[in-house]
Each structure stands twice: as structure tokens, then as C-alpha cells.
Amino acid sequence: MPNTEPEMAGQTPAVKDIHVAVAVIVRDGRVLIARRPDHVHQGGLLEFPGGKVESGETVQQALVREIAEETGLAVPTNGLQPVIGIRHDYGDKRVFLDVWQTDMARGEPEGREGQPIEWLRPDQLRDDDFPEANRPIIRALRLPHRLAISGRISDPETGLGKLKTALARTSPPLMILRAPELNEEGYRVFAQRAAELCRKAGTGLLVHGAPEHWQAVPGIAGLHLPWREAQRLSERPVPAGAWLGVSCHDAEQLRHAERLGADYALLGAVKATASHPGRPAIGWSAFAELVGGATVPVFALGGLEPADELQARTLGGQGIAGIRYWWG
Template sequence: MTGLSSVVREVHVAVAVVIRDGRVLIARRPDHVHQGGLLEFPGGKVEPGETVQQALIREIAEETGLSVSESSLEPVIGIRHDYGDKRVFLDVWRTQDAAGVAEGREGQPVEWVLPDELRDEDFPAANRPIIRALRLPAVLPITGAIGNVTDGVSALRASLARSSAGLVVLRAPALAPVEYLRLSRHSLPECSEAGVGLIVHGGPAMYRETPGAAGLHLPGREAAALSARPISHGAWLGVSCHDAGQIAHATALGADYVTLGPVKPTATHPEAKAIGWDEFRRLAAAARVPVYALGGLGPDDVTRARDEGGQGVAGIRFWWPEL
């Protein structure tokens, strides 16, 4: 009718990331359904009266024949997405304790795939932050005080030797740009030998001038000056955020993850006011990208961060020596 606008209701969808031996269970959507032909994670609409956990247990059993316990389910990320003809809230949870043999009980082919083999173009657009969350580590170390290149490389080598990081953010604000580039180029072989991806910190030029870097982490001031993603989608893009507006801008830039904090008071940034876990939970719930809790945290806080809707924790002091 002329003059009336239709209201598109949001559909609450429970999504299961079922992990076994480091591989993730995926299926292909039937051609005749919404987003047909694309890959998907098990799951479906949360029915009236159901909790999301109950929906996950039911959907996993109906679609794959696997059984999971409610206690094995852990939150991963929540994603709101507008397809134009359909709005969905993807409530994503993981389990590593599914019993049985997986099969496509609705006629869909299923397979176990390594997270690094998941490609954006094979999934509906709303699923892409899930892929980021699966490929990103739970702990994101950040380098601490670095006064010169020699000491910085030495400290990085020592820190890598006693950690199991998958990625490291190379942050050294005290160094002049030319010295930072020397540091990043000398740090690449150290990270490569340890099997760790090096994410450079600063503006886009730092990434362009460091061939072989795994990605770029933008400080808030650098992100604020940009209107589009400054690097290719084949590399990681992170952004430092402190509030909802900065998270929204990072998302618009195409960030793969953000850090958010400080959650607790921290010695490295004593002037920054802590936001606390309640505010972290609120902001992470509204984010459409994986969110790392930052500030006074360490690996022991990963479970809390995930319970509050985060990807995990990022930080300095838990792994970086005092120089």
C-alpha cells in the first residue's frame, strides 16, 4: 500500500561451530533456499520458548546426527546482518565435544575443514566475521617499551621463545618512523622462524614498507583519518578502539578485528580510564567483528573475555620483558 513501509523482522539464528581435531564442520546449503549453494555452519532459527543453547543442541542433532552437551557450548560472536530482504542475528557458539559421526541428515554434503581453508566467497556475507573469529588466536600479544632496534629485536626473540603466539602486534611508538621500519624488517625473520605472523603498528605506509608482514594494526588516530580499507583483504587489519563510535568506524573500514579497552587499569597506560567488563560486554555484543579485551589482562582472562562476548585478550605485560 502506498505510504506504508513494511517492517522486516529480525530472525534469531543459532550457529554452531563444531570443532574436532582442529577442523571445523561445514555443510553446503541446498540450491532452493536463501543463499543456496553457499557453505554454512550447522544451525537454524531459535524457536519460541527455546534458549539459544537448546536450539543449537537440537539443530546439530537434526542436521548432522552429532550430540553435544549444553556445558560444552562457548560463545564465539554475535552478528547482526541486513540482507535487504532479510535481517538476521547470528548467535554463534562453539563446541569441541560433539559425539558421533557427522552426516548430512537433510541431504546436504558435510565435511571437516581447517579454519585456514575457509574462504569468504564460499559463505553468505554475514558469516564472514565467524571465519575471522575462527582463524584469529585467543591471545594477541603486543610488544612493550622499545627504545632501540637492537634491544627490541632481542626482546622479541626472547618473548617468542617462551610463548605460543600465532600473531604479534609490533608496537613501538617511541621509535621514529625510519627506526620502526628497521625494527619491523629485522623482526620479520624472528617471527618467521617462530611460525608467528607479524602485524605492524601505525599507518598504512608502515605496512607497505614491510613486505612479508601479516597485517596492519591501526591506532585510533590513524583509523579516524581513513574512509576505506587501506590494505588488501589477504592481510589482517586491526584497529584500536575505546568506544562504540570507533568500533563502528573500524567495521566500516573493513577491519578484521578490534581491540577494546582498557578493561582494567594498566601500568602501560595509567592515564586511560578503565571501562570494566560490563561496558566491554555491551560494546562487544553490538560489534560485528571479533573484539579483543585489552588492558590489565593476560591468558588467564581468555575464558572471561569469551564469556563476555570477546575473541580473547590482547596485551603487553603478560609476555613482554621490562627493558
């Protein structure tokens, strides 16, 4: 994933890779989308504005130029934030998509190259309507920048009370229900009861652990795999309509998550954390390096506070995941 400086945007693309700057232009909660001409590569599919980074250009300069040429919109170079970086081999060409977002575009857009354009909500973006390499971008736009994780649950009744209080205080878009204190059957019963609380609060529930947990709790948002479960799998254990996350600690684990078709990964611990005493922190520098080679959205994990969200995103991460900032 890209960093704020163009020279540090992920890893420097290989010579045979085509470095493409991609713009996610947001206005009133909608994203500007265009349709590719039929005669070009991947013709007829939808795309985000952007184009090849020319020799001597920074990625921000390329984006400002491409946005103006394609849509007539004006964007300041300091109004762009990194989203994700993706390397993809189409067979006939290899590309590095360097994706940046802005909500500071001025003017009314028009398809200056004859392409139809429209504003769509993130939940209207469908994988099959875009080139395959764009799918991680869609995931990044749909995911929040803060992923909540439940705290210690010593017994089901106390745990449900804590969950209800936390949801009343802050209703996160997505929450991982982590309860290692409960046995397998106890966890599934607890998750079924927690799912009702989450539905009422408008929070998507992600069960934590084995794929069987997801099968036991209908109507939830998805499954989060700890590494001990992810390493046993060779294919995606949930359908495309459900979220799939994986906890990772190094580059090879991130690659395995990608092979499983994960929609996001947690990476850490970035800082020392009380929930995993004795686990060494990787620090922000290692986080940035690992994120630079990832092709799925990555949340920073481990001892983090809301103030750390900007740092995580500046380094190319999706945001932060944690317990303390919302559980209380």
C-alpha cells in the same frame, strides 16, 4: 557478540530480525561445514549447522536440536561456548546470527537433510564460499584467543634482543609490533629486522601505525591501526589477504572499524594499565555491552593476564591482547 546466558546474547534481536543459532563444531582442529540446498535462500553456498531459534527456546536448546536434526550429532547444552553475534541485513531479510562453538559433539556426522557435509580446517574457509554475514565467523575461527603486543623498545638493538627472547619463550600466532619510542623511519627499519625473527619463530607480524608501515615491510601478516590513524581513513588500507586491526575505546569507534573492513578490534582499557597511565578503565560490564553490539571479533585490552582470557570469551570477546603475559 553473545554472552553465556541466552537471554544476554548480545542485544535482544529486534522483532523483525530472524534469530538464528549457528554451531561451530570442532573436532581434531577441523570444523564441520555443510552446503545449502540450491532452492533455499543463499543456495549452493557453504554454511555452519544451525537454524532459527523457536519461540520458548534458549539458543543452546536450539543448537542442540538443530545439530541433532541436521547432522545426527549429540551435543550437551553445557558444552557450548559463545563465539560472536552478527546482525546482517540481506535486503530481503534481516538476521541475527548467534554463534556458539563446541568440541564435545558425540557420534559421526551425516547430512540428514540430504546436504553434503565435510570437515575443513579454518584456513580452508573462504569468504566467497559462504553467505556474506558469515565472514566475521571465519575471522573469529582463524584468530588466536591471545594477541601479543611488544613491550617498550628504547633502542633497536635492545628491542631486537628482547623480541628474540620473548619469541623463544612463547611464540604467539600473531604479534603487534608497537614501538612509539622510535621515529617513523627507525620503526620501519626495525620492523623489517623484526619480521625475520618472527618468520623464524612462526609468528605473524602486525605492524602498528600508518598504512605506509605495512607497505614498507613485505611478507608480514598485516597492519594494526591505532585510533589516531584509523579515524583518518574511509576505506580498508590493506588487501583482503592481510589482517587489519583497529584500537577502539567506544561504540562509535567500533562502528568505524567495521566500516573500514577491520578483521578484529582491540577494546579497552578494561583494567588500569601502566602503559597508558591516566586512562580510565572501562571495566568488564562496559566491555560486555560494547562487544554485544560489535560485528567483528573483539579482544579485551588493558592490564590483563592469561587468567582473564576466560572472562573475555565468556562475555563474547575473542580473547585478550597484551604485553605483560608474554613479553616478560
